[in-house]
Amino acid sequence: MVDAATKKLIKSISIDDTSSIKSAMAAIDAGGIGLALLVNTKHKTFAGLVTDGDIRRALLGGAGLSSPAASIPRPNATISQSETSTSEIASLFSKAIRIIPILNNNNQVVDLAMMESRLRLPIAEPVIGEKELSYVTEAILGGWVSSAGSFITRFEKLFAEYCGSNYAIATSSGTTALHLALEALNITTNDEVIVPSFSFISTANAVCYTGAQPIFVDSEQESWNIDPELIEESITPATKAIIAVHIYGHPAKMDAIRNIASKNDLIVIEDAAEAHGALYKGHRVGNLGDVGCFSFYGNKTVTTGEGGMIVTDNPDLAEKIRILRDHGMSPEKKYWHIVLGYNYRMTNLQAALGVAQMEKIDSLLAAKERISLQYSKALRNVPGINLPQDNDWAVRSTWLYTITINAKAFGKNRDELMEFLKSHEIDARPAFPSIHKQPIYNTGQKLDVAEELSNTGLSLPSSVNLLDTDVDRVCTAIKAFHEN
Ligand SMILES: *Cc1c(COP(=O)(O)O)cnc(C)c1O
Secondary structure, eight states, X not given: OOOHHHHHHHHHHEEETTOBHHHHHHHHHHHOSSEEEEEETTTTEEEEEEEHHHHHXXXXXXXXXXXXGGGSOOOOOOOEETTSOHHHHHTTOOSSOOEEEEEOTTSOEEEEEESTTOOXXXXXXXOOOHHHHHHHHHHHHTTOOSSOSHHHHHHHHHHXXXXXXXXXXXXXXXXXXXXXXXXXXXXXXXXXXXXESSSOTHHHHHHHHXXXXXXXXXXXXXXXXXXXXXXXXXXXXTEEEEEEEOGGGOOOOHHHHHHHHHHTTOEEEEEOTTOTTOEETTEETTSSSSEEEEEOBTTSSSOOBSOEEEEESXXXXXXXXXXXXXXXXXXXXXXXXXXXXXXXXXXXHHHHHHHHHHHTHHHHHHHHXXXXXXXXXXXXXXXXEEOOOOOTTEEOOOSSEEEEEOHHHHSSOHHHHHHHHHXXXXXXXXXXXXXXXXXXXXXOOOOHHHHHHHHHEEEEOOOTTOOHHHHHHHHHHHHHHHHO
């Protein structure tokens, strides 16, 4: 989907491949992006590119204005294909290569990938490529736009396999996934469910939807996840379940949590909304408790726009979740409702997106890891910046790269840094405010670690299509703000 301005630009910098250096200079001047494209006019195919630097060197080397532009010595052109993903194209950029012509299958230039065009750095933008477009188009053309259709089954199957679980049930969001899981596990009024306070609001809200009460527990300093040492003191005769959240993609201490759960006869639910593909002691998260829930919201690591998934090994639970998801309708008898259910289904269009995303999940995770390593390396020695800590038994799936700011050592507080970054078109976000402090809960508890994280945590741009130069820009801005 190339915009009209880019089409016009391509036209203005394209010259016949037999043109002179002088014509190339005129085209470079007309386009204003420092290069001209050599095109075989007869076939309209790409024949190379010349930059203003190439021409300067050629002229200094004795070439004349009328010598053919194609004959001057220059490096091989870096080009890419239209089906190449944004992140792959991004990896080709460097100090010397800031513009990359994108060719179609007929070897014609159809787009220009430009490094400089990325002024605003969003927190986490989805990368929707040709495959997503083609699957969604297939779903639309096939007429299956609602919640029946082959992409739903394909997405559920792919996701179950990925998590190593027997069943996966797609839902309309991560929040509805949590709600359905809790309902299917018979969590209800007067029950209590233990949740970390340091999480996104849904973790607690889903508990309330069932009539049960969320009981907030503090986090541990290291991974920011629920502190297993503090769980037992919160257990009462009403406690039915523990929700373990893998916050920002770092797995919670599942062995300890499972031990407490089995000792006290509690259910374990994973809220893996931020942790697609994270490993706990070599095992993918999602299938480490009784049931696992994921989110595919637009800024999550895998996206379907809005959407969620429940994974489990338990066939009865899976069946119950499917019934609850579909208005509580009997699988045997149409329009016969055996329980109070919901419409929490995912559409086939969303699942089409999801299948395309799952087919490239390895590259999405690799990009997140590359970004996270680059941040950690660049920010390691900045006073007052605390980097995310990984346990050695964990493989984090970085959703948002999140640091904490020690205001004293850094010289400014978190909010000041955030505002500074915003003024530089860098979308940094505060860590989640602790749920026990939110107006709708406000329990009056004092949970030190959670509150500290909420006050000092800052998520940095973490989109998979970030370039090295983008991450550089963020780190340079942070350092500059500290130094001034
Ligand atoms: C995003 C998120 C959710 C909710 O997912 P939605 O798809 O937005 O409903 C739940 N829990 C956590 C920890 C999340 O980050």
